[in-house]
Amino acid sequence: MPLALAVADLVKAFGERRALDGVSFQAQQGQLVGLLGPNGAGKTTLIRCLIGRCRPDAGSIELFGQPLPARGGRERLGFVPQDLGIYPDLSVRENLHAFGVFHGLRGALLRERIEWALEWTGLKDRVEALPKTFSGGMKRRVNIACGVLHEPAVLLLDEPTVGVDPQSRERIFAMIDTLRQAGTTILLTTHHLEEAETRCERVLIIDHGRVIAEGTVGELIRETVGSDRQATIRLARPLAPEVLKSVALGSNTPALARATLGQALNGSGPNGSVLNGDGNNGYGPTSSTSPQSELTMSRRDSGHDPLTLRTSVRSVALELPRLLEKISNAGGEVRDVEVTAPTLQAVFLHLTGRELRE
Secondary structure (H helix, E strand, C coil): CCEEEEEEEEEEEECCEEEEEEEEEEEECCCEEEEECCCCCCHHHHHHHHCCCCCCCEEEEEECCEECCCCCCCCCEEEECCCCCCCCCCCHHHHHHHHHHHCCCCHHHHHHHHHHHHHHHCCHHHCCCCHHHCCHHHHHHHHHHHHHCCCCCEEEEECCCCCCCHHHHHHHHHHHHHHHHCCCEEEEECCCHHHHHHHCCEEEEEECCEEEEEECHHHHHHHHCCCCEEEEEEECCCCCHHHHHHHHHHCCCHHHHCECHHHHHCCCCCCCCCCCCCCCCCCCCCCCCCCECCCEEEEECCEEEEEEEEEEECCHHHHHHHHHHHHHHCCCCEEEEEEECCCHHHHHHHHHCCCCCC
16 A cells, blocks of 8 residues: 655654654544544644644645645645534534535536435435534534545544544444544544454553554554453452462462462562552563562452452463462362453553553
């Protein structure tokens, strides 16, 4: 696929503070790329530079190999803001007409694009209705349609699903998929990590004005927190600490053979969380040089929860049955087992130390 968007060494400072500090990334034609970062990371400044509302101090932006002009000439770029930009007291058709004219569309082409937008958004039967009477999801659909009437090759979507119900969110992503399949490159900002994880082909994470990670979700997980699963084992009755220790040290599973139980038996992590040696909420690449607390008791309030054990496993099929057998042989009764894979949220916390909304 051709290279649609290339950003290189972008710098933007406001006084002494660098909002962008050498940001570089690329997006191929037809890719859906997620742009993530904590509040204040530089996402808004980056978008403002891309759409021409803020001039960078250094660096370059190219669309399909051509420098993006400082003024004008950005017809191949589209932008849909998080805040609704439509006119609430104009009909859907009047809104589409106004934005089409703004983007330079006239005559038959404008009429054709309006009809396309009505079909694409599923609002053909509400064409004369006023957006102020619409639900949040319907307003979002009109907002997006107004931003793509001119058929941009690269589209910037800023939180397109904020404040909408799950059904509307699915409809909006169906619209986005249609654009992507037609070859539109889309840069999506979102506070919903699960959206980025399941929808985006690549993810870009920025913090303090710098790109701190870029790649597919699978690549980011492998390179940051590792691909081990976390198993949570809930017991019907507690195991004595010495029995728990013998279970761990007597196990021939790789996960437990690596375990050091000194920290585990004294409790790990605050407020019910269980941390491994790197402090990654149970996920993290293992290290042969630093001990890992891989079998832990979870904590309930200020004390231990003796009914819940956690461990990381590399091979669920090989390691977990052996561990369950050891627990059973030691007189333990397992009530429930839950196995979870590391997620984009674990990656984000590992890299930034913050929740996405912080």
